[in-house]
Amino acid sequence: MTETAIEFRSVVKRYGTATAVAGIDLAIAKGELVTFLGPSGCGKTTSLRLIAGLELPSEGRVFIAGRDVSRDPASARNVGMVFQSYALFPHISVLDNVAYGPVIRGTPKAQAQARAREILEQVGLGGLEARLPAELSGGQQQRVAVARAIVQQPDVILFDEPLSNVDAKLRRKVREEIRSLQRRFGLTAVYVTHDQEEALAVSDRIVVMDKGRIVQVGAPADLYERPATPFIANFIGDANLIAGQVVQGHFTAPGLSLALSGPDGAATVSVRPERIALRAGGDAQVTSVSYLGSRMEYGLDTPAGEILVSRPITEPRFAAGDRVSLHFDPAALIRVA
Amino acid sequence: MSGIFSGRVGLAWPGLFGIGVLALPWYKGGAFTASALVEGLAGRVWLLPLVLTAAGLMALALIARDWRIQGVTPALVGAALVWLLLQGFGIGLRGPALPGIAVLFPQAAAGQPGFGLGAWAAGLALIGALAEVLAARGFCRGERFPAFAIVGIVAALSLFVFFPILRLMSAAFVAPDGTLSTIPFLNRITAADLWSLGCVTGAGRCGVVVNSLVLGILSAAIATGLGLGLALLVARTDFRLKRLLRALAILPVITPPFVVGVAIIVLFGRTGFVTVEVAEWFGVRPGRWVYGLPGILIAQVLAFAPVTFLVILSGLEAINPTLEEASTTLGARPVTTFRTVTWPLLRPALAAAFLLAFIESLSDFGNPMVLGGSYDVLSTKIFFAVVGAQYDLGQAATLSLLLLALTVGAFWVQARWLGRASYVTVSGKSDAGLVAPAPPLIKWAAMAAVLPFVILTVGVYAIVLAGGFVKDIARQDLTPTFGHLWTAFSVEVGERGVQLFGSAWDSMITTLWVSALSAPLTMAIGILTAWLIARQDFAGKRAFEFGTLLSFAIPGTVVGVSYIAAFNVPPIDITGTMWILVICFVFRNMPVGMRAGIAALAQIDRSMEEASQTMGAGGGRVLRDVVLPLIRPAMFTALVYSFVTAMTAVSAVIFLVSARHNMATAYIMGRVENGEYALAIAYSTVLMLVMIACVAGMNWVVGKRRLGRRSGLALPAE
Structure with a gap:
């Protein structure tokens, strides 16, 4: 049984008549990196700010390290936060930025600065202490923001879309840095993003949110391979959603009949594009072809509707107008409704 | 840990309340030992409830673990505040001002003087306690500093903006014999010399x-x-x-x-x-x-x-x-x-x-x-109603209300209609285009x-x-002279050092004092208000914002008359002091600092303040460490503006100056009225030069401080 670092109990947050968070329950274990993922307006950032204390819940309670902090302002909690814009103080040096928290909390200045130097060294910014934030590159600023957030050994470190201001090329590198720092310091981390690929890459667990509610919680592979709802299937990766009927262990849709256990009745299944094989000749027609470098993507017109298929570049290729047949891997069929 | 700490700071308010009723002279000009307790026992029994609530609050603060969250506290604080105001306004210098009080307290017929040190301390303590109580109940997300700021500013605005206007309204309904009635108001407001269209019809x-x-x-x-x-x-x-x-x-x-x-x-x-x-x-x-x-x-x-x-x-x-x-x-x-x-x-x-x-x-x-x-x-008609031969506050108040209705109406149109019709085309992205020439x-x-x-x-x-530097410009005598300047600002160096003989020195020195005192206060309140409006969410924020901006739409003449109506009599009788001049400027010029602050704050990423909060900084600390350093230019603008306005404003001041505390503009007006144009112009020139020098000086100091900070930062670089 692992220790719980953060817990939401029936938390609701309203702004006037609008409800941003519509009642969530969640426990985050110590040392875990959990990502809040969802479309804009789903309540993921509000949930993060509820942990930080930048918002207080309208209903329900928030616990950090076993303590009820529902009424505590941000300044009374021990959290570190990395902001989307980094929010480095432009008028003081990098060193003073990192030493700011310890000084506020009463550490003598010299000691705070020594600690800040140490952390800056560890994130690879040794020698840049005297610079102003504006004199650093974007990636360096990001590391200062992380150093500033972890210098006080917070109960939790919060990342609010930390990669949105990083060049597309650098994102993979920065994301790996964040992950390795989090592991190295054994930090509990909560990460907010709307980018599903980023979420899959960094998380221990992903919390998918929609319209202020949690839709599904699970490890990246769980969510991708066993989405619980059509929304999740569509939101994480690409998915073909096929509507049909389940009758005695078989899923049938126009032109399709595949083995699928489960109760009889109307059903929607999700199939990932890369789990469908194509052979020449059949009742489906290729309507669009996209060459993506690492793979081919085909848009198909089939009796069951439009289907997206993704195939390795090494396979024989088809052209628009070709007739093909579809071959499903039975294990790839996930019933989502 | 922080809970105990804040609880201990909060003890200051019950303590101050206690000092206010027990240890300080309650009335203006009272003997030092004449506290509320002493006065209350000596016959002014209406003071005793205040002494009792003070004792209750102090006892609660000492016994309870946290006095702020006790169920009885809000009732105690609220009742004390209401009673403080009620007895202050209910019993005037010459006896009861409200009917019914005479029945309750027969002794009140002797009247009471205005608030003194003790009463002010008690009022301040109660406002502070009210903020504590509200903050402890989740107001301002539980942050104490913004709670204090809001309660304090609301109290100050109520006292120095809205209360005088209310007094003005009641003054408009007072008949010449002192009774309240709507008839004199109706008579005054329908008078022909207000609405006549004679110049159009040809009839006068x-x-x-x-x-x-x-x-x-x-x-x-x-x-x-x-x-x-x-x-x-x-x-x-x-x-x-x-x-x-x-x-x-x-x-x-x-x-x-x-x-x-x-x-x-x-x-x-x-x-x-x-x-x-x-x-x-x-x-x-x-x-x-x-x-x-x-x-x-x-x-x-x-x-x-x-x-x-x-x-x-x-x-x-x-x-x-x-x-x-x-x-x-x-x-x-x-x-x-x-x-x-x-x-x-x-x-x-x-x-x-x-x-x-x-x-x-x-x-x-x-x-x-x-x-x-x-x-x-x-505006001139109002002035002559108060200052002229027939001192008629009722007439002045009625005209002031009319003027106020016109300006506030225009202000309301601006806020309502323009608020909707503004086409802001500024976006975060840079505008790529080139400006087209006209x-x-x-x-x-x-x-x-x-x-x-x-x-x-x-x-x-x-x-x-x-x-100012020729003999008589009005009669086109252009012989150069320093005579006028000498009349105003002559000095003599004698045995007792430098002596100022010129007729303008007194007003000049008062003006400088008032400007120097009011400018930093104006800036502080303006910027603080801007920060509250731009960055804090609290109940009643829109009304708060409108109220602060509204004070900008009140014409100076109206402010002057309303201050006379409100502060000539107890409990707050401060006319004739320098403070009324300072207060008048602070609340008249505050909206400018506020607007400059709001504009500056809009340019600053809010997450910097949030970062400061997550690192443990409370509201006041965030303001000091992050906000103020970043909006320094706006602060400077507010400071300069309020300084300069305090030196050149006349409309409100003209009602509030006294023989002891005369201001430059009032002095100049006197000279103009006497036809001493050259002297007036000479003084004005000096005033403008002093202003330019002061602004340059402020600029220099602020610029210097900024540089000093940066060089201090460069030090730990090694």
């Missing part, structure tokens, strides 16, 4: 309200037109003298009132320079046409055109040039583009400029005073309008510069 003169409105509309229209011309020239042409125009825009801000009026008389009066020349060249008989509407109009347009210019200029610069480029690429000619794109986008700025000038014109006191002749407007036709029209304005401005300021 027009009413004061009609005069004020005609003046306001004409003045605002002309000033807006000129402002538009100036803005187009500066923003949309290659006009060479742009910098000169921008410099001219600063002049009215630092020009003391009256001096422009005097210069206009010197130019266009019956023996004025221009009049005499024109009479010689064209054989026109010199007349007194300048006294009345034409003269006031000239003076007001000179003063307001620079203001409208700045408003319209910022509107013009906010238009995204790509919109005009889009119009051009769609085939529109420059004039068509201007008519169909630029002009509609500019309309909100034009309306804002017009309303601003309209409010300023109605509030203007100095120019109608000097140039009005028999053309009465509301079409030649429009450029020449603007030039033609602006040229007379520039010539007139130069002429007026030439008079202002020269007038």
